[in-house]
Amino acid sequence: SISLQMKEFKIRASASGKLMTNPRSKSEVLSKTTKSYLQxxxxxxxxxxxKNIQSKYLTKGNEVEDAAIDYASEHLGWLFAIxxxxxxxxxxxxxxPDVILEDTIVDxxxxxxxxxxxxxxxxxxxxxxxxxxxxxxxxxxxxxxxxCYVLMNTPEDLEYGETNDYSQIDSKYRIKTFDIDYDExxxxxxxxxxxxARDYIKxxxx
Numbered sequence: 286s287i288s289l290q291m292k293e294f295k296i297r298a299s300a301s302g303k304l305m306t307n308p309r310s311k312s313e314v315l316s317k318t319t320k321s322y323l324q325x326x327x328x329x330x331x332x333x334x335x336k337n338i339q340s341k342y343l344t345k346g347n348e349v350e351d352a353a354i355d356y357a358s359e360h361l362g363w364l365f366a367i368x369x370x371x372x373x374x375x376x377x378x379x380x381x382p383d384v385i386l387e388d389t390i391v392d393x394x395x396x397x398x399x400x401x402x403x404x405x406x407x408x409x410x411x412x413x414x415x416x417x418x419x420x421x422x423x424x425x426x427x428x429x430x431x432x433c434y435v436l437m438n439t440p441e442d443l444e445y446g447e448t449n450d451y452s453q454i455d456s457k458y459r460i461k462t463f464d465i466d467y468d469e470x471x472x473x474x475x476x477x478x479x480x481x482a483r484d485y486i487k488x489x490x491x
Contacts, residue, residue: 291330294483298380298420302413304478314481345443346395353395353435360456373424377479382421390421390430395437398449402436409463418465428467
């Protein structure tokens, strides 16, 4: 049976929102979104390949990440902030936070351009990032987190004819942060979802 060789499912922090979508019907335990994510994860285990997701948005995010951390660090007064490379995991979760400050976890998001930058948002634009940061706080023992959007110039090789230069714009229009506190109840709910996910994976691999 496949399941004997498969490693036990843990949710990556960056994918934790995929577990937290509600099913349409009350008789269902897991939503369609969750099930399709778990099917993808299971295929990765069976075939030994990671699904390759590429987009200009992700590529920009990766290319400017260090510069975005430096820029945010300078303007938000973080001391000695550097990109974290340490991977964390426990019985349920795993992941690598972007920045670990003394009492706060920071996740950096680099917007593609000023129109996708959440300048006027009062709440987190994407709930998935809330769950991602809850997971990082849980894994590191920190109790505060900050989601930090930074508007950096797009590297020339990715511009696709769109040249946007934000270097003369005031930092208050280039950095937007959202503060998140650790919530034990949310973590307990996520742990329960991981258990349900493991049951589902067993069902589909028998």
